[in-house]
Each structure stands twice: as structure tokens, then as C-alpha cells.
Amino acid sequence: MTKPIKRIAVNTGGGDAPGLNAVIQSVMIAAHNRGWDCFGIRDGFNGILFPERYSEGGVARLTRERVRGIGHLGGTILGTTNKGNPLHFPITMPDGTVREVDRSDEILTYFATHEIDALVSIGGDGSLTIANALHQKGLRVVGVPKTIDNDLDKTFTTFGFDTAVGFATECLDRLHTTAESHQRVMVVEVMGRYAGWIALHAGIAGNAHAILIPEIGFDLEKVTAKIREREAAGSQYSIVLVAEGAQAKDGHREVLAPAEVGHAERLGGIGESIGHALARSTGKETRVVVLGHLLRGGSPTSFDRLAALRFGAAAVRALDAGHSGVMVSLGSDGVSHVGLEEVAGHIRNVPMGCDTLQTGRDLGICFGD
Numbered sequence: 001m002t003k004p005i006k007r008i009a010v011n012t013g014g015g016d017a018p019g020l021n022a023v024i025q026s027v028m029i030a031a032h033n034r035g036w037d038c039f040g041i042r043d044g045f046n047g048i049l050f051p052e053r054y055s056e057g058g059v060a061r062l063t064r065e066r067v068r069g070i071g072h073l074g075g076t077i078l079g080t081t082n083k084g085n086p087l088h089f090p091i092t093m094p095d096g097t098v099r100e101v102d103r104s105d106e107i108l109t110y111f112a113t114h115e116i117d118a119l120v121s122i123g124g125d126g127s128l129t130i131a132n133a134l135h136q137k138g139l140r141v142v143g144v145p146k147t148i149d150n151d152l153d154k155t156f157t158t159f160g161f162d163t164a165v166g167f168a169t170e171c172l173d174r175l176h177t178t179a180e181s182h183q184r185v186m187v188v189e190v191m192g193r194y195a196g197w198i199a200l201h202a203g204i205a206g207n208a209h210a211i212l213i214p215e216i217g218f219d220l221e222k223v224t225a226k227i228r229e230r231e232a233a234g235s236q237y238s239i240v241l242v243a244e245g246a247q248a249k250d251g252h253r254e255v256l257a258p259a260e261v262g263h264a265e266r267l268g269g270i271g272e273s274i275g276h277a278l279a280r281s282t283g284k285e286t287r288v289v290v291l292g293h294l295l296r297g298g299s300p301t302s303f304d305r306l307a308a309l310r311f312g313a314a315a316v317r318a319l320d321a322g323h324s325g326v327m328v329s330l331g332s333d334g335v336s337h338v339g340l341e342e343v344a345g346h347i348r349n350v351p352m353g354c355d356t357l358q359t360g361r362d363l364g365i366c367f368g369d
Helices: 020-032 104-113 125-136 161-182 197-205 220-232 270-282 302-320 355-362
Strands: 007-012 037-041 059-062 089-092 098-101 118-123 140-145 185-190 210-212 238-243 255-257 286-290 326-331 334-339
Touching: 007 020, 020 037, 020 118, 020 302, 104 125, 118 125, 118 302, 125 140, 140 302, 161 185, 161 197, 161 238, 161 286, 161 302, 185 197, 185 270, 197 210, 197 238, 197 355, 210 220, 220 238, 220 270, 238 270, 270 286, 302 326, 302 334
Parallel strands: 007 037, 007 118, 118 140, 140 326, 185 238, 185 286, 210 238
Antiparallel strands: 037 059, 089 098, 326 334
């Protein structure tokens, strides 16, 4: 028989996203209303692995007072990290070399020692992969999908995405006026890792003239031709929106820093590269704008706020119903849950037949192919 829940913990991992605080708030209140204590783990799992770093403790009890009024705030009151995966934790050896060790048993020991019965893990693919591993080792875990990139499988959307798209769209609206005034080409780089959802949605909503996404290998000659076509029609400016993970048709992708022990590769630089190339090929004055982490900050939209609150409450309901090893998921019929093994390690890319992409083509947007 499954042991009744009395205490749960919640953590946030990976890049921050608008709506994280709303999930934390929802989890805490839903747990409290069931008579459960709720604890917050700081900075992913660092609060457990490095308790000496925190003067007030790496794991703190969450109360109604602590979560009151945080739902509209960006960021996360618990802190987060995309470094130090406990399954592949980098340590420096005496000879200076770095190797990876599995520290997940330390997390399990902490939960057992402090009589914490379950974990709500809020994160993207990396965090949910860790959550799935902990579940397989016996910890009761429910995952909550979080990423501005919207690239998690088995859920219609992730909270943070709508906020990122809305901000990127507003930026494009502003750039149209200055680009047209100076008759320039504006190249705008947005986040998204290896999926083009942010670029696709913001680009179409913001009337970009070319959109380059990771799923479609681009030919810059096609983008140049689009700019010249617009000039011939009397439009002397163009907006080119580029996803950070976009790649040329030969497979080349711009990387700021390669992958190394404990760190995934850092994407970036594609905007500058394309900006210089288009300036040469078109002869037009070109400017590059990198939105970067601006897409992660700020208050969540009402859609993301509500989705986050729904996810948090659904995670607690799932635990209360005896579920473990699942992720709460948003579908056409509301919030349900799917197995973490169906999500971990899977990236949801833009499908070539999706209606949004076809809409862009019907509107005459160039995708570089």
C-alpha cells in the first residue's frame, strides 16, 4: 500500500520562464489545502547537494505568506540552474581532469531522511529526464512542463511560451517603424534552442518577411531574393527573424560555446552572421537585434499565468490520486498526465505540415527554402 503523503517538495530547473512562481504558488496552496507541508528546493537540486551555500538552508518550508502575491512575478523565488545535472555531475579530479558522477542517490537519501514523500519537478526536457530517473529509483515524482521554447512533447503548450512570443511580437512591431524609416534590413535573433516555435509564431504575428527556423535548412540566396523582391515592389525595408538554432542547408549552426562536461552547447551568433551576409548580398544597411534573455523575463501573460496555476494544482491532484512518474499535460480536453518516459529525451519540433507554417507560406513569408 502506498504511504500517505504528508510532505512534498517542489523545485525549478533549467532556464527561467514566466509563470514559474505561479506554479510554485499553486503547488503550495493545493498541498496546504490537503494538510500537506510543502518545501522548496533552491536552485534546482543545489539546495540538497550544496546546503553550505545557503545561510537560511538549501530547502525551505513554503507557507502562504511566502507565496502570497508571487503569481504575477517573473523568475522563480526558488532560483534555478541549468548546470550540475545530478545524474552526470562534473567533479574535478586531483590531476585536474573533469569527470561525471551520479549524485542522485544523495537526493533520495535527503528525501528519506527528512521524510519528504514526493517531488513536484518543474522544468524542461533536462529537468524532466532527471525527474524520470528519480522516479525509476523509487521517488514519487510528478513533472510540470516548463520552457519558453515550447519544445516539450506530449503537451499542447508549455507556460512561458505565450509570454515570450508576445514580447517578441511587440519588438517586431517596433522594429517595423524604425526599419522603414531608415530603409534598413533588420535581423532579429530569438531563443528556441533546436525548435522554431518562438520564431514561427512571433514572426507570423509580427509580420516578418523572412523566418529562419532550425527545422528548415536555409539558403541565404532565397532570403536575398525576397528582400530584392520587396524592393522591386516599392518596400525598401525588410524584417528577417532568426531562431538561435537555425542552420544553413549544409547543416552549419552557429555555436557560442561547445558542449563540455556538465554543460550543453550554447547557441548564438546566427543573427550577426546572417546580418553581415545580407549586408554584403543586398548592399543595404543592416542592423542586428538579439532579444535573448529578454524573452525569459517579465510578468507572465494571463494565458501563461492560468496555465501555470492549472499545472501546479494538477500536479498535486496527481500525487493525491497515487500517480508517480508522470508529467501534467495540457490538451484539448484540459489538463491530464502522461508518463515521464514518453517525454524525457524527446524534442517537439515544428512539423512541416502544421497549419501555422502553412499560413506563413500562404502569406508569402520566406523560410529560406
